[in-house]
Amino acid sequence: MDNTAGKPVDPHVIEAMLPYMKAFYGNPASLHSFGQEPRKALEEARAKIAGLINAERRESIIFTSGATESNNMTIKGVAYRNKDRGTHIITSSVEHMSIINSCKFLKTKGFETTFLPVDNYGFVNLESLEKELTDKTTLVSTMYANGEIGTIQPIKEISKMVHSRNAYFHVDATAANGQVPIDVKEEGIDLLTLSSNDMYGPKGTGALYIKEGTRMEPLIQGGGQERGLRSGTENLPSIVGFGKAAELAKAEMPSESGRESKIRDKLIKGLLDSIPYSFLNGHPTKRLPDNAAVRFSFIEGESMLLSLDMLGVAASSGSACTAKTLQPSHVLLATGLKHEEAHGSLLFTLGKQNTEKEVDYVISIMPNIVKRLRAISPLTPKELEK
């Protein structure tokens, strides 16, 4: 139940990709007949992705190597291209590292960057946004929803505020895409990051929706593919898979999101009801259908993951002990959790292959795991009150 880390590729997606690794190996840019079928497939995939987010036209979709590239391209590309209008960029403190580090990079290049605070649920503080927006602000970037705590941002409200100051609004929909309906027109989104694997497509592929008229520089220069915004021969088999994944996501979303939300709620309730000193991370209702983020006092996340793994369950944690940096998750800390609380976090992310039976199994094994680790731990409820 660690679908945020990696989702299985849908068998229909694999099926759709195969011909483009065998028969149709041509370059979509070629004029001769070998390029024709690949070109057609490329544009069909583009149209399917445009359809998923209700983009005005398929040309607004630029294929990239994934969400990290789309995010880098947005932050750096918009910042540099609009330097004549201003050098201020706003984002939030719960963004993906590809946004945060791109903004930090820009800071070293003379741009001003603001990281907005969030509340305990992880919602971007709108008053701070209002205060920080100036005529020099060219871009505001927030997530659609956070994969670690599940909280879905008030996109429309943010969009209105951003557009009232004539800045561009970028949304990173990596965690949300394929799970909740996204409508770039209706929600007022100028740029949107999409990820293939997060909707059961192949890894290493993503896209950036760019509203017509948005001024930006490419990150990767070369032969001028993707309307000059992303050079390099397109990764056709993966793009075709991505397109198929988007088509399936659109069709399956209404029933699958409902099903996942139901077992997600069962999982959260089952854990919180049966284990004392347990808490939910993120908002109880405005959250992604797949996301059950919880935390337990007095114990540490990695030891919970190991215990779950021994019983055949894969999960994730924002504990420092699971991170290469030995720092707890910046997202959890931004929501106001103390370090020791963040260490006790446990994240289950569901996928369409997960069943209610599996959720019941997790609910049945977690109390004993927590009990055993608490027996080993020197921390007690007294510590919590300190």
Next chain:
Amino acid sequence: MYSEKVMEHFKNPRNMGEIKDADGVGTVGNPVCGDLMTIYIKVKDNRLEDVKFKTFGCGAAIATSSMLTELAKGKTLEEALKITRANVADSLDGLPPIKMHCSNLAADALHAAIEDYYKKHKEEKKK
């Protein structure tokens, strides 16, 4: 990521718990950084008659605590003071590099417990 021995100690930690009338107690680490260990010792005739631990932390933190109690039990205080972090890691067939410093604190906790014992029994140490 972890050796079989680490996992074995994580699954079945030895000497876990408190010693209520301990002769020495040593605590190292901090819940803020994710690892906190307490070692309790019972001393008889200059030997570690009993060693127990309580640990908040990752799998490596729990396994190193458990391993340490096995290494230390029955040793004289002088011998026990010579147990190093490296001894503990080696006895577990190694630890991932990133865990060598943050989670491998058990030897320090033992040394702190022995210091605590010495402090409480200053006269005995002088003899």
